[in-house]
Amino acid sequence: MEVCMGQPMADDLGFLLSRASGQVVRATNAALAEHGLRVRTYSVLVFACEAADGLNQRELAGFLGLDPSQVVLLVDELVAAGLVERQAAETDRRTRLVVPTAQGRRVREAAGEAADAAVEVPLGLLGDAERDRLRDMLTRIWTATG
Amino acid sequence: MEVCMGQPMADDLGFLLSRASGQVVRATNAALAEHGLRVRTYSVLVFACEAADGLNQRELAGFLGLDPSQVVLLVDELVAAGLVERQAAETDRRTRLVVPTAQGRRVREAAGEAADAAVEVPLGLLGDAERDRLRDMLTRIWTATG
DNA sequence: TATTGTTATACTCTATAACTATA
DNA sequence: TATAGTTATAGAGTATAACAATA
Numbered sequence: 466m467e468v469c470m471g472q473p474m475a476d477d478l479g480f481l482l483s484r485a486s487g488q489v490v491r492a493t494n495a496a497l498a499e500h501g502l503r504v505r506t507y508s509v510l511v512f513a514c515e516a517a518d519g520l521n522q523r524e525l526a527g528f529l530g531l532d533p534s535q536v537v538l539l540v541d542e543l544v545a546a547g548l549v550e551r552q553a554a555e556t557d558r559r560t561r562l563v564v565p566t567a568q569g570r571r572v573r574e575a576a577g578e579a580a581d582a583a584v585e586v587p588l589g590l591l592g593d594a595e596r597d598r599l600r601d602m603l604t605r606i607w608t609a610t611g
Numbered sequence: 612m613e614v615c616m617g618q619p620m621a622d623d624l625g626f627l628l629s630r631a632s633g634q635v636v637r638a639t640n641a642a643l644a645e646h647g648l649r650v651r652t653y654s655v656l657v658f659a660c661e662a663a664d665g666l667n668q669r670e671l672a673g674f675l676g677l678d679p680s681q682v683v684l685l686v687d688e689l690v691a692a693g694l695v696e697r698q699a700a701e702t703d704r705r706t707r708l709v710v711p712t713a714q715g716r717r718v719r720e721a722a723g724e725a726a727d728a729a730v731e732v733p734l735g736l737l738g739d740a741e742r743d744r745l746r747d748m749l750t751r752i753w754t755a756t757g
Numbered sequence: 758t759a760t761t762g763t764t765a766t767a768c769t770c771t772a773t774a775a776c777t778a779t780a
Numbered sequence: 781t782a783t784a785g786t787t788a789t790a791g792a793g794t795a796t797a798a799c800a801a802t803a
Contacts, residue, residue, distance in 0.1 A: 474657040475674070478742060479635040479650065479730055481749035484676050486632035487794090488753055489625040504625065505770080511620040523784060528621070530630050532772070537786055559779045559784040584625055590751040596624060602745050603627035605736040607634055633771090651793080669761060678795070683763055705761040705802045 488587045496583030500576040501546055505531075507576055509539045510565065513549050514573050519562035521554065530607070548572055634733045642729030646722040647692055651677075653722055655685045656711065659695050660719050665708030667700065676753070694718055 474480055494503050502510070512528050513520060522540060526533040540563055543549040548569035551561040565573065591599065620626055640649050648656065658674050659666060668686060672679040686709055689695040694715035697707040711719065737745065 473661060474654055475750075476746060477657075478734060478746060478749070479632075479639050479726070480654055481746060481753060482628070482632040482635050483650065485749040485752040486625075486628040487676070488755070489628050491794095493625050503769085504629065508620055508626055511623075515619060521784075522786095530633070533785070534773085534787080535771075557780075557784080561785070580625070587752050587755045588624060590755055591748055595748060598744065599748050600622060600624060600627060602737060602741060603624070603631040604621075606631040606733050607627060609634070609733045609736055637771095649792080667761075668763095679762070680764080680796085681794075703761085703803070707762070 485587070489584055492583045492587055493580050496579040497576055499579065500572055502572070502576050505529075505535075506539050506542050507573075507580065509536065509563070510543055510548055510569060510573050511577070513543075513563045513565045514570055519552065519554075519564045521560040521562055523560070525563060543569070631733070635730055638729045638733055639726050642725040643722055645725065646718055648718070648722050651675075652685050652688050653719075653726065655682065655709070656689055656694055656715060656719050657723070659689075659709045659711045660716055665698065665700075665710045667706040667708055669706070671709060689715070 490504050493507075497503055497507050508529055509525060512525055516524075520528075522536045523533055525540075526536045529536065531539075540549060540551065543563075544551060547566060549563050549565050552564050554560040554562050588596070636650050639653075643649055643653050654675055655671060658671055662670075666674075668682045669679055671686075672682045675682065677685075686695060686697065689709075690697060693712060695709050695711050698710050700706040700708050734742065
């Protein structure tokens with residue numbers, strides 16, 4: 466009779482990926498909570514801050530790897546918190562640019578520092594070179610054409 | 612006025628971790644669905660198959676990094692599918708050992724092969740040495756004492 | 758008194774379909 | 781007809797608290 470031949474579960478990359486991701490997301494969410502943010506809303510805020518000319522929600526969804534319908538809700542939250550505004554685009558009246566407010570930029574700064582500090586607990590055992598390698602590998606996994 | 616100074620979102624390890632994890636979990640779940648499993652139920656089944664003497668649900672929760680109350684529901688599913696059984700422990704009548712059935716071991720084999728194949732899409736760009744490095748780093752992240 | 762398994766509950770994340778207004 | 785935004789809904793994952801049986 467065939468007995469379990471596969472690799473041990475604790476060595477499975479999918480399993481490790483989801484566990485490690487959970488650790489980091491948990492730590493980050495705990496730090497962001499003091500600033501009224503979660504990982505997902507924070508991500509939207511940061512992308513909005515990075516884009517010089519503003520981003521519409523469709524572009525945001527693409528960068529975030531989320532469905533546009535989810536982005537609507539996340540932007541709603543940020544608007545309610547006064548951290549971003551929806552601005553009418555000049556060229557296309559369908560699109561709405563997501564632009565950070567002055568307060569949004571300030572909160573993004575403070576929240577970013579808190580998140581960076583919090584993530585040092587789960588990531589503390591990795592050196593800078595390792596983090597670069599990890600970043601590179603994760604980017605390739607994420608962008609692998611399915 | 613202070614402008615966004617933090618690292619770009621697309622380079623944030625937490626962000627990349629959750630996106631890459633999502634990719635792999637999605638691909639794995641799609642492959643496991645044909646066998647009536649998801650990543651979480653599959654993980655329980657594999658751990659149960661690996662333990663020679665059976666595992667109780669508390670031990671299972673520890674290995675999986677889940678709350679014991681979640682393990683109850685996952686084991687319920689596997690029992691309903693005929694893939695594992697809850698057996699009374701000899702030494703402690705509180706504990707219930709989770710033991711795979713013969714069918715459970717067969718399904719674990721087939722599902723494991725399907726999952727391994729499916730995960731090649733998101734992980735295909737990584738060589739064997741890189742996967743070893745990734746495994747090592749993710750393990751250290753997961754086990755970092757919070 | 759502490760621990761195992763269990764039930765219950767609520768919240769977040771994810772996935773999908775359908776609708777509106779513009780193009 | 782196609783696309784941007786929106787609404788709605790359902791399922792899966794996560795987090796807690798409380799309880800019964802047993803140690």
